[in-house]
Amino acid sequence: MLDTPLGAGPEFDRIRRMAERWRERAHGLGDDCAFIEAGGEILAVSVDLSVEGVHFRRDWLQPAEIGYRAAAAALSDLAAVAAEPMALLLSLGMPAKDGDEVVHALADGVGDAAADAGALVVGGDLSRADQLLVDCCVIGRAPAPVRRRGAKPGDRLVVTGVLGGPLAALLAWRAGQEPRPEARTRFARPSPRHAAARFLASRRARAMIDVSDGLVGDLGHLLAASEVGASLWVDRIPVLPVAETAATRLGEPAWRFAARSGEEYELLAALPSDVTDEDLSRAPVPVTVIGVIEETPGLRATSSGQAVTLPTGYDHFGPA
């Protein structure tokens, strides 16, 4: 919805200006999904474009992985609003030099990600293009959508899974090395958190977002939409062991490395304060409390009680 303030970042500014152009025609641009109503049901819809050289490189990923990852990124938007995946539409752009085996492998990757999320691939389009590009439009049922706005002071701030894998993989590739398998898998075959989303929704999650721009960036969006602030206890941020190793090598705190890692597709949510640790231990993936929502706007990060400076998020529309 246009009345939801968006977080900072040049890409968001651009989308916001696009949204302003559409004026009252535009809906839901402040959430991971837009919502439409059909037959009394609420449907969540989202689209996610992956472009060669911007979101992936062919010397890093196999075509099937490119397809899987692109579809997972779109499906994660459904998880972020606690929607049940139904359908996926795929647009594929391919250089003329690519043969059918590339189309097939990409289609298999997209199909696998859709099947893993319980969605059907219902349609597609195919065009020649100078770069490989994969655009996935996803549709899900959202009987009780969780939005970015809605976090209240006192809410427990939680994140699913362990962070840092995608950045560790990215840095290894950029240094001309093959990433460690645990890091590579987190980048090449991310798992949208549909089961965790169902769990968090059942625990009355008040606001939710998926971690695509990095923990700090996406937390900023959630706080801006909810018109609240937060304290972030950085030592609690769950970090993948191979990411800790990579951070140590850079002389960077592990939490800082994990907090600037994007395309994690984990979920960040604000839960009512009465949801206990014991209850959270029943989640289908680890759910970690990493802070608390506060009335005062802004994000205050502390390590062992000391204020620390946060990394800024990243923006794929800026220089690579």
Added chain:
Amino acid sequence: MLDTPLGAGPEFDRIRRMAERWRERAHGLGDDCAFIEAGGEILAVSVDLSVEGVHFRRDWLQPAEIGYRAAAAALSDLAAVAAEPMALLLSLGMPAKDGDEVVHALADGVGDAAADAGALVVGGDLSRADQLLVDCCVIGRAPAPVRRRGAKPGDRLVVTGVLGGPLAALLAWRAGQEPRPEARTRFARPSPRHAAARFLASRRARAMIDVSDGLVGDLGHLLAASEVGASLWVDRIPVLPVAETAATRLGEPAWRFAARSGEEYELLAALPSDVTDEDLSRAPVPVTVIGVIEETPGLRATSSGQAVTLPTGYDHFGPA
């Protein structure tokens, strides 16, 4: 649906092979839209990718026209199944050199096409890309969808509007000339035939498709899906006057020129034989009877009773 045979053409072969890869995951690839059910309602969904240098050129069209045309192409898929447009999602890829004015103009064009069709732009994604690309995913209500299959021997074969404008525009540009305004408008700002689709559905249209690959190509898809043949009375094909002029200049019969013009976004439908000419005269745009559905497979074209050879359709995945 995968049980619907697709017509010929290398792009369709590729999509068919993609569909086979998705096996039972894939639905509706034989129609202009796929169909999903939500809350007891049938929704039609489709996606249409437009790529610079493949579907449009910037020296031919203004950014707002590129946006309008890309959205109209997607919305026309909804008209082709007699669905009422609800929502549009837009993915935009843009070279880094392009400024905000290009984003704004494209967004305005897409927004105008959506508004003209009664749809809301509900979401979008934006990425850097080497070429300009516009991918539109559309969702509509289809309480009584009209499919490609369903044409019966004896049905009247009809087409909306007048054909040939887009090809006349294309040939003028390719010859380094500015197209005549009537031809240019048909290419730059096509009108998806939603009102005509409603009319044809109300007259019990048994099969329908939009003319995107050219009359001959799309009629082939409809006949293949319906497992029937047809006689096409080529002298009845409605031709735009400027297209007649262009055909004369090429020494080509006007009907032939019109029959190979693609991206028309007119509708081709099979109507029960009891729908009268008088009734058809009430349509919101001209509806012309151009032939009859027959049991014998294949397409038989006649001019003044003499058999004539048809042009083949075109395929944008082949050489430009």
